[in-house]
Amino acid sequence: MNSEPTQLIMNLPISTDAVENISRLKDIFRQCADIAYERIAAGPEMACSAWIVYCESLADQQSASDILSVLQKMEMRRRGNGMVISSQTIREWFEFQGVIDRSYFVHDSIGSVVRMVLRGHVVFFMEHWHHAISFDGLKLETRGVEEPSAERAAIGPREGTVENLSMNIGMLRLRLQTPDFKIVKIPQAGRRTGKEIVYGYLDGVVSDRVLQQFEQRIHQVRNFDVIDTTMLERVIQDAARTPFPQCRYTERTDAAALALLEGKIIVMSQGSGVVLICPSRFVEFLQSIEDYYHRPSFTFFIRLLRLAAFLIALFLPSIYVALTTFHTELIPTVLLLAITNTREGIPFPAVVEVLIMEFFFELLREAGIRLPQAVGSAVSIVGALIIGQAAIDSGIASPIMIVVVALTGIASFSIPQYNFAISLRLLKVPFILLAASLGGFGIMIGIILLLMHLCSLRSLGEPYFDPIGPFHPRRFAGLFKASDKRDPGQDAA
Amino acid sequence: MKARVCLMLWIGAALILTGCWSQMELTERAFVLALAIDKGDKEKLEVTAQIYKPMSQFGPPSGQSQELSFINVTLQGMSVSNIIRNTKTVSGRHSQFSHIQILLVSDEVARERLGDILDFFFRDPEIRLGTPVVITRGKARNYLVGRSMIESTLGSQLFKQINFSAYLAGRSVNTNLRDLAFGLKSESEGAMLPVITNDRQYRQDVVQGIALARRDRLIGYIRPVKAPYLLLLAGKYKYGVLEIPCEGEESLTETVEVLHSAARMTPAIKGRSASARIEVEIDASIGELACTTIRDMADETKFADRIGQYFKEQMESVLDTLRKRKADVLGIGHKLYLRHPAQWKNMKPDWPELYARMPIDLDVRVYIRNSKMMNSTPYSRIGDN
Numbered sequence: 001m002n003s004e005p006t007q008l009i010m011n012l013p014i015s016t017d018a019v020e021n022i023s024r025l026k027d028i029f030r031q032c033a034d035i036a037y038e039r040i041a042a043g044p045e046m047a048c049s050a051w052i053v054y055c056e057s058l059a060d061q062q063s064a065s066d067i068l069s070v071l072q073k074m075e076m077r078r079r080g081n082g083m084v085i086s087s088q089t090i091r092e093w094f095e096f097q098g099v100i101d102r103s104y105f106v107h108d109s110i111g112s113v114v115r116m117v118l119r120g121h122v123v124f125f126m127e128h129w130h131h132a133i134s135f136d137g138l139k140l141e142t143r144g145v146e147e148p149s150a151e152r153a154a155i156g157p158r159e160g161t162v163e164n165l166s167m168n169i170g171m172l173r174l175r176l177q178t179p180d181f182k183i184v185k186i187p188q189a190g191r192r193t194g195k196e197i198v199y200g201y202l203d204g205v206v207s208d209r210v211l212q213q214f215e216q217r218i219h220q221v222r223n224f225d226v227i228d229t230t231m232l233e234r235v236i237q238d239a240a241r242t243p244f245p246q247c248r249y250t251e252r253t254d255a256a257a258l259a260l261l262e263g264k265i266i267v268m269s270q271g272s273g274v275v276l277i278c279p280s281r282f283v284e285f286l287q288s289i290e291d292y293y294h295r296p297s298f299t300f301f302i303r304l305l306r307l308a309a310f311l312i313a314l315f316l317p318s319i320y321v322a323l324t325t326f327h328t329e330l331i332p333t334v335l336l337l338a339i340t341n342t343r344e345g346i347p348f349p350a351v352v353e354v355l356i357m358e359f360f361f362e363l364l365r366e367a368g369i370r371l372p373q374a375v376g377s378a379v380s381i382v383g384a385l386i387i388g389q390a391a392i393d394s395g396i397a398s399p400i401m402i403v404v405v406a407l408t409g410i411a412s413f414s415i416p417q418y419n420f421a422i423s424l425r426l427l428k429v430p431f432i433l434l435a436a437s438l439g440g441f442g443i444m445i446g447i448i449l450l451l452m453h454l455c456s457l458r459s460l461g462e463p464y465f466d467p468i469g470p471f472h473p474r475r476f477a478g479l480f481k482a483s484d485k486r487d488p489g490q491d492a493a
Numbered sequence: 494m495k496a497r498v499c500l501m502l503w504i505g506a507a508l509i510l511t512g513c514w515s516q517m518e519l520t521e522r523a524f525v526l527a528l529a530i531d532k533g534d535k536e537k538l539e540v541t542a543q544i545y546k547p548m549s550q551f552g553p554p555s556g557q558s559q560e561l562s563f564i565n566v567t568l569q570g571m572s573v574s575n576i577i578r579n580t581k582t583v584s585g586r587h588s589q590f591s592h593i594q595i596l597l598v599s600d601e602v603a604r605e606r607l608g609d610i611l612d613f614f615f616r617d618p619e620i621r622l623g624t625p626v627v628i629t630r631g632k633a634r635n636y637l638v639g640r641s642m643i644e645s646t647l648g649s650q651l652f653k654q655i656n657f658s659a660y661l662a663g664r665s666v667n668t669n670l671r672d673l674a675f676g677l678k679s680e681s682e683g684a685m686l687p688v689i690t691n692d693r694q695y696r697q698d699v700v701q702g703i704a705l706a707r708r709d710r711l712i713g714y715i716r717p718v719k720a721p722y723l724l725l726l727a728g729k730y731k732y733g734v735l736e737i738p739c740e741g742e743e744s745l746t747e748t749v750e751v752l753h754s755a756a757r758m759t760p761a762i763k764g765r766s767a768s769a770r771i772e773v774e775i776d777a778s779i780g781e782l783a784c785t786t787i788r789d790m791a792d793e794t795k796f797a798d799r800i801g802q803y804f805k806e807q808m809e810s811v812l813d814t815l816r817k818r819k820a821d822v823l824g825i826g827h828k829l830y831l832r833h834p835a836q837w838k839n840m841k842p843d844w845p846e847l848y849a850r851m852p853i854d855l856d857v858r859v860y861i862r863n864s865k866m867m868n869s870t871p872y873s874r875i876g877d878n
Contacts, residue, residue, distance in 0.1 A: 325516050328524075329591030329619065336524065336592060337545055337645070343519045344547035350518060438508070439516065445508065 010111035018127040022051050024110055025117075034058075035117065040068060051125040053113070054137060058120035063137030067124055104135040118194065140164055145171070148251035148273070150418065153290045160251045161273035165196060168253070168268055168275070172200065175257040180204055186218065189269070190225035196270040197221060197232070205263040210279060213461050214265050229274040232267055236278050238458045243423035246459040248277040248284060255289040265460075279460035283467060283479055285420035286310060291482040300480045305414070312411035313424045317354045318435035318443055320404045324350045326439030342398040351436035357397050357405045358432070360387050362425070365409070523586035526563065527648030528577075529597040529633035530610055533569040538602070538610065540576040541567040541634040543648055544584055563646050565637055573613040590619040594648035595655070596626045596670070597689070599633040600704070600711060608677065608709025614670055622671035625655050628704040628711060630690040636698055651698070655687050658700040663721045663733025663751065665700050673706075680837065680844075681826035682708050685723070705820040713818045715811060722807045723815075725773055727823055728756035735777075737800045739784035748780035749800060752862055760829045762836055767847055769825050770854040773808070775801075778863035793861050801859040812853055819845040 009024050022037055029035040034057040040050045052064050105121070107113050113123050113132050120138030140163075148160035161168045169183055180203040189195045199218060201211060214236065221235050230249060237246045250256055251273050256266050259277040267276040286306045291299045323331055324339065331339065346353060364383040368376050387405075391397040408428070415421040427450070434442035457464035467475040524545045533539035543563050566583045570576040580588045596614065598607065614620050629636055641650035659667035665687040668676075676684030688702040701717035703724075715723050724730040732751060739745040753776040760769040777800075779787075787793050815822065826844050830837040840847065 324519050328519070328522065328589060329621075333526075333592045333594065333649070337547075340519050340522075340524065340545065340547040341549070344549040346520070436516075 010109070010114060012110050014108055014110060014113070014125075014130050014132055016128050016130050018049065018051055018125045018129075021110070021125050021132070022053070025053060025113070028110070028114055029117075036064075038064065049127050052122060053117055053125070054122040055117050055120060058118075058139070059122050059137035060139040063122045063135070067122060104133055107132045107134060115188070115194065142167065151250060151252050151255070151289075151416075153252075153288075153293070156290060156293045157252075157254050159253050161253060161256075161268075161275060163271050163273055165198065165268060165270040168273070169198065169200075171253045172256060172260075172266075175253060176202065176260060178202075181260065186221060189221045190223075193225040193227060195226045197226065197229075197267065198269070199265055199267045200260065201265045202260045202263065205261065206265060207263060207462075210263075210460050210462060211265065214278070218267070226269060229267060229269045229272045229276050232269070232276055233278075236267075236276075236460065238460065242453065242457060243426045244282070244454070244457060244464070245285070245417070245419040245423060246278065246280060246457070246464065248280045248417055249419065250275050250277060250289075252289060258289060258292065279462045281459065281462070281466045282454060282457075282464055282469075285417040286415065287482075288416040294482075296481050299482045303480050306416070309411040309414045310424070313408055313415065313421070314428060315431060315443065316404055316408045316411070317358060317428060318431035318446075320401075321350050321354055321432055322435040322439045322443055325436065339398075339400050342400050345395055346398050347395065349436075351432060353397055353401050354404070354432055355429075357387070357391070357401055358408075358428070360391070361405050361409055517587060521587055522589045523580075523584045524589050524592050525580075526592060526646050527595045527597065527637055527651065528593060529599070529629070529637050530573070530602055531599045531633050532601045532605075537569045537571060538573065538576065539567060539569045539634070540573060541565050541637055542577070542580050542584075542588065543637045543646065544580075544586075544588070545646060561640070563648075565634070567634060573610050574617075577613070590617065591621065593620060593624050594646075594652040596624055597629050597633040597636055597651070598626060599629050599631065601632075603628050603686075603704070603706070603711035605710060607706055607711055611670070611673065615674055620670070622674075623669045625652060625667055625669050625687070626673055627651065627655060627668075627687045627689050627700070630688065635691070636689060642697075651689065651700070654689075654698070654700045659687065659729075660731050661733065663724055663730050663735075664702075664717055665720060666703050666724060666727075666729060676822070676824075677706065677708065679824060679827040680830040680841065681821040681824045683820045683822040683824070685727070685822045686711075688714060705815070705818055705822055707818075707820050712820055713814075715814065719807065719811050719814070722804065722811045723822075725754055725775065725804070726756055726771060726808055726811060728754070728758075730754045734780055735800075735804070737803050740799075742784060745783040746781075747783050747785060747800075749777040749859075749861075750780045752776045752778060758823060758825065758828065760825050760832070762829065762833055762840070765840075766851065767825075767829060767840070768852045768854070770856070771823075772856045773804075773858070775804070775857070775859045776862045777859055779861060797859045797861050801857045804859065805855055805857040808855055808857065812855070816849050816851070816853075819849050821845075821848050825851075 006028055009028055012024065015021050015024075025035075026037070034055055036052075036054055036056045038052045040052065052067055054064055105116065107116065107123070108131055113134065116134045117123055120136065120140075121134040122137040123132050123134040125132050142162050142164040145162060145167075146160055147158040151160075159171060161171070173181065181200060182203050183198050183200045186197040186199075189197045197218075199214070217236050218232075221232065224231070224235060226232060233245070233247045234240070239246070248259070250259070256275045256277065259266060264277050264279070267278070268274075286303065291302060294302070324343070328336060343350075348356070360383075364379065364387065367379050368383075371379055388402060392399055392402065412421045412424055415424070431443060431446050434446045436442075438445065451465075454465040455463075455469040463470050466472070467479060525542045526545050527543040529541040529543075531539040531541070543565050546562055546564050548562065564584070566580045568576045568579055568583065570579065577588065577590075598610070602610065611626075614624070615622075636651065637647050639647070641647045644650040644653060655665065655667055658665040666685045668684065668686050673684050673686070676682075684706045686704040686706055687700055688704045689698055689700050690702070691697075692699050701720065703715040703720050704711055705713045705715065721730060721733055721735060730751060734748050734750050736746045736748050739747060755774045757772045758769060759771075760767060779796075785792075785796050785799075787796055821827075821844070826837075826841075826848065829840070
């Protein structure tokens with residue numbers, strides 16, 4: 001409503017009249033009950049007045065009182081007429097007295113003061129002085145470091161990121177103790193959210209072209225209001241109209257460090273534990289950090305298993321439909337007879353049956369995620385009973401259908417990246433429809449279109465389907481093993 | 494723009510004009526598991542299709558096991574394809590032939606017309622060429638009536654019986670549609686088929702013996718006891734037990750188990766006549782000994798020579814039967830054609846007669862590979878031997 005006057009005031013320089021400054025601030029922060037203004041009288045005969053402004057909900061009370069103690073000391077030291085306190089004097093005080101061990105900022109516009117207050121800084125105004133000083137008094141409630149619930153691993157560190165950005169950076173810094181690990185800050189993303197965003201990369205490992213592309217895009221983030229790191233994918237991604245994600249996410253510091261070693265760029269933001277990893281290729285969504293902690297033979301097995309899971313999650317329902325309605329000759333006789341037994345008496349065509357059961361399953365899955373844990377288990381009981389037993393007994397679905405749907409669901413759960421599993425859930429439906437209308441031929445058409453799409457996708461300019469799309473034999477063979485991370489410089493020596 | 498429209502049309506046409514258009518739900522299909530072909534009234538054929546009857550889970554829970562899991566549809570007509578098309582009018586479902594387990598042809602029909610009734614099966618895309626064909630003694634339909642012994646349907650029961658009879662017992666041959674076509678259409682124009690008979694005494698169906706076919710009809714049989722020797726000659730004997738009667742004592746027999754066998758046939762042309770040499774090698778282990786004592790290697794060689802001689806006699810009698818029937822099921826003619834195509838042209842019209850009187854040189858070698866226990870009487874008292 002009053003955005004224009006507010007904007008005008010924001011651009012004003014700090015006046016030498018402290019009372020005017022305060023009234024301007026009060027104007028901007030009208031109806032903001034958590035902004036505290038404290039007047040301090042200082043100097044001989046309390047003639048010199050000063051103001052402290054801070055946000056009670058963000059800044060530590062202790063920080064505000066630190067200022068007071070500084071001033072008191074200043075007063076004690078100052079003999080005689082201390083009516084004029086120059087900025088120089090104060091700066092000296094702050095610098096050399098070592099009262100406050102935090103960095104401080106000098107401001108000369110109202111706007112920057114407002115921003116600092118909203119970031120938890122304590123701002124100090126002095127009469128007859130056209131500057132203001134602020135220092136960081138932010139106190140954040142942060143939870144302890146825990147294992148991320150979405151990325152559990154049987155072995156490996158249990159360290160997950162928290163909502164505090166500097167803590168996260170610290171945990172990463174400990175894992176990569178090299179000056180090559182660069183952290184770049186974008187202090188203010190979005191006019192209203194004003195989020196602090198950082199991106200990091202390993203100098204010398206990351207490709208310059210990718211980094212350049214990334215930096216071009218990430219700087220657009222100033223115009224976006226960013227609530228969470230995941231929203232940044234929209235700024236970074238190459239193609240918006242694709243079900244496939246082009247960024248990976250992790251809450252594990254070891255996974256983030258490994259991504260850096262692989263030449264990826266990571267993005268983090270204040271207030272979110274999510275680490276965004278880009279550019280990401282198709283095959284990386286089927287890999288997990290744990291692969292690097294196991295013996296190579298097991299890694300080989302587990303990656304093959306995930307490949308199978310990917311194929312099952314995408315194709316199993318459509319293959320079932322194609323086989324039972326078009327290509328019954330492909331089913332072994334004994335199995336076919338068993339299937340005909342279970343299908344006998346089901347009123348729907350196979351495709352309708354599949355769609356109904358997939359719909360039930362998606363509903364259950366969505367309900368299970370949203371509900372609190374106590375109720376969630378009730379949903380799974382009801383779901384298991386309704387979908388499993390009752391649907392069969394009432395003749396809506398055949399038992400083999402339940403097996404197909406359940407296997408598809410379990411396969412999609414076993415894909416390590418959640419956002420990738422979602423894209424498979426979406427893609428499964430067009431495949432079912434293709435199978436129902438054209439049989440195995442339809443599935444082939446779908447696969448061809450899918451491969452064409454995957455080969456045309458790019459992530460930060462890099463081919464998305466990399467070792468398969470532009471075929472690269474050596475890296476393709478390497479897909480099934482977790483390669484050692486060797487420093488190329490050390491190798492040559 | 495124009496190119497893009499063209500491309501879209503082209504892709505659309507590719508989608509619409511090609512593809513699988515056989516969409517049909519499982520509940521609309523009837524899966525034929527076995528077919529029996531008999532002679533019907535007058536010149537007609539009688540075809541019986543055994544169709545799987547799905548057991549609905551919503552049916553009455555009790556007495557389900559008493560119900561048969563298949564139905565038989567029998568129709569008569571002049572042509573196989575027309576009769577099969579009409580099975581729908583009886584069963585109410587579309588017959589699907591891709592899961593046929595066995596094709597039964599009664600000897601009565603096979604003696605008159607084996608070639609032309611099979612023509613449909615060679616052409617139809619649904620029917621697999623791997624489907625076994627078997628000749629039935631008596632009416633073929635009778636073998637599809639009643640209950641199966643172990644398997645859920647009679648079709649798969651018979652299928653397994655043929656398989657094991659040919660593979661493990663060496664009592665019969667496993668011939669599918671493809672083998673039959675290759676045999677009958679080869680230059681030799683001969684094929685072997687398994688035979689199924691009903692054992693009246695114990696009321697059970699037995700697959701044993703081999704039927705001989707030439708050109709388009711059945712011409713004779715090889716008895717079950719002689720069947721292994723025909724298989725050995727043809728190199729199709731896998732595993733089985735062979736009996737050798739004791740010299741002097743007719744009531745006693747000894748047995749060997751065949752572990753591996755190989756046959757090599759080399760035909761030759763001499764002027765206007767042909768000859769052939771067949772070498773058969775048998776690796777065997779001793780099964781039962783009744784009248785032979787093997788103490789050392791010399792005894793073993795003697796035993797091997799004796800049974801080799803016996804096998805050779807048996808094979809020669811089989812070869813005599815084949816030549817008498819003019820059934821070149823070993824494919825000697827075809828091999829001659831492959832080796833001497835030019836001479837074969839002149840020879841072919843007279844081949845049956847040439848074959849009937851051609852000399853066949855037979856060489857049988859038996860190797861005892863595993864003697865198990867060499868005592869003539871295991872668990873014997875000291876001094877008994």
